[in-house]
Amino acid sequence: MPETISILDGNQFVVSNRQGDIDPTPTENHGLFLNDTRYLSRWVLTINGRRPALLSVDDTTYYRVQHFLALATGAVYIDSHLSVVRQRSIAEGFRERLSLGNHGKGPIDVDIHIEIGADFADLFEVKDKREKKGELYQKVEADRLTLGYRRGQFRRETVVTSSTTAKVEADGLRLAVTIAPRTIWSTDLNVVAAREHETSSPAPQAPLIEAEGLRPDLTDNLRQWLDVAPKLSTSWEPLLRAYERSLVDLAALRFRAPVILASMPAAGLPWFMTIFGRDSLITSFQALPFLPELATTTLRTLAMLQSRAHDDFRDAEPGKIPHELRFGELTAFEDTPHSPYYGTADATPLFLVLMEEYERWTGDRDLVRSLEPEARAAVNWIDRYGDQDGDGYIEYERRNPDGLENQCWKDSGDSIAFADGTLADTPRAICELQGYAYDAKRRTARLAREVWNDPAWADELEQQAAALKTRFNEDFWLPERNFFALGLDGHKRKIDSLTSNIGHLLWSGIADDDKAKACAAHLMDDALFSGWGVRTMARTEGSYNPIGYHVGTVWPHDNAIIAWGLRRYGYDAEAGRIAYAMLEAAELFKGRLPEAFAGYARETTRYPVEYPTACSPQAWAAGTPLLLIRAMLGLDAKDGELIVNPAVPEAIDRIELLDVPGPWGRRDAFGRARVR
């Protein structure tokens, strides 16, 4: 049972304990967060000096939660006449209806106290407490408590009001009430996290509780979101649960922020509730046959933020697609480079991959036409700045010493190691970056020919891609181990560990057929395949750790990409095996795949073991069931037609996806397992 409860709407979220209190401990980071800033770091309810005891929590809806409590008498059993219900909903802050029920025969006098504090920590400061450079202040007024933080013109305020008269104190609200027998008393507490332009007068709030419950607008919005997605019918119930969970989680992760163009998916709760180039691109790719509008916003927003200058602080060069954009104080004062930070070597080719895939699934040539300058700049980045030493491969090395050491998806410091466990030196040319570049050039060639009317450039790009494929299959192949190297290190030595990265090469199509066959065998072998999924690193390798972030755990999105890659090369049974195992794991996670889980072999654990600090929900984990469904049905879009080429595992048997959107309007896709 999780110790914390999270509710969210895009990049605003509340993390509390199960009682509903925001009461951080060294191991649990509670708070009300918005735009990478913690607007409340303390919100603790006591009644007559005691904290009510937990009965149960209803957190079945992502944007609201109900905590059922009772005022304990101190005995072993809770035998209380006073019940407490806290209904909370996220809303530019949050709204909380506090209801106290007197179930006794006489009136009860209660002293309710909400202890309130706000440290306005930047999300990066939450883990590592730092001295604030600006000034914290409080304003006590008759009807409201304002907690604020000021640093130059950067201001953030939290304003707390109550619908019932409360005594406002510097550290909280106090309400003294008498509750008649057999009645329920309630008050609505409003917490407004005010953005800078709203600080002088917080926006008036809509009525707190509507007939349909808290935040009926979000209920309607979610209903619309689910209505437009294709309908799934299947003979295997867990797939349906995973699909529905994915759609809801992708809705929950949509967010808007000051400098993005429309709602787009944040990467993951709680640490990555912002734009990540790579995560947004992969998630949008996964969702294209289901929810293509995510890709529209991702392409437009990332194009807008594409770097146009050299910038050592942000690890940027012209044409590069950003890695991460943050909105907190440390970013605003350039204490950190996330405005945005560009330390990613794969987002730029993936931007081109998504653009071409988007055109095929939507037919939206207007957007693709408008993005021609950005596409050209991205190709130029691949050739000129991605390949710093002119060897024909993308490699990365940070220029900001506080930037990311690894600028591929396995971006932790220990992820790129030789088979003996030695870390590779830099700059590093990781294998999948070359695959993405190959795929990007082939796809961009099609757009150049069909949309941008530049057949000469198309020919050039295709020739470059073909040459890259030939070169790569020679330079990255490890004949003694029969798979592709993880990458080339700073001395052009092949990094010889066996990793899941080889699966991405199948997705991109850069692997020669004979080499793809060898890689497919490795991906399904016990060293890499845990029984629940393909591990990030094989257990035969020196750095392997089943609970190492990128050196042994299983990442769902990684597996979805691998399954789709296996299908590209005709390894249908292998793709089905991964898809089924991953969906079995999803069922054991109640339909919601986490960012990553442990790489222990399935024969030793009947359940996939949770990775301790994994984000959940995580956008590309939520997108995983979508890409797996696509892989099992063999869905593709070509020349305005929906292609269906099913390879459904026997255990799942039947999948029907109705109303798949595309240039064709809406079409249905059916798949049944082949009877042997």
Place this chain on the structure above:
Amino acid sequence: MSTNLPNASAIPPDWISRRGPGSGLSGLAGRIRLQVAGTDAGVLKVANSEAEIGPDGEADATLNADTLPTLVGLLAGEVHPIIARLQNRLSVEGDLALIVRVFLGLQADSPWSDLRPGS
């Protein structure tokens, strides 16, 4: 679309005549009304990898800087547009994507690169 400039005298005279290339402006075309604390300060026109500031005209978007030094810093490529936004030193109306692209582009180089905040 914005209307004609009511008060051209707010514009420092040496901005107007300046026209020049910006390598970060390729692929961009549009007009941005510049304001300081709500007072018009010219229209930035971008086309063909060049930029210039004219005294008036229609615009696709409006950038309102809190002070003249902020605006000068943005034009000179000294002040990063996202940083200025996060510090609450500017607000925008209209085509946000144009404004972000143009001012990220001026980070590469700018016809006003010799201007300094306060000039």
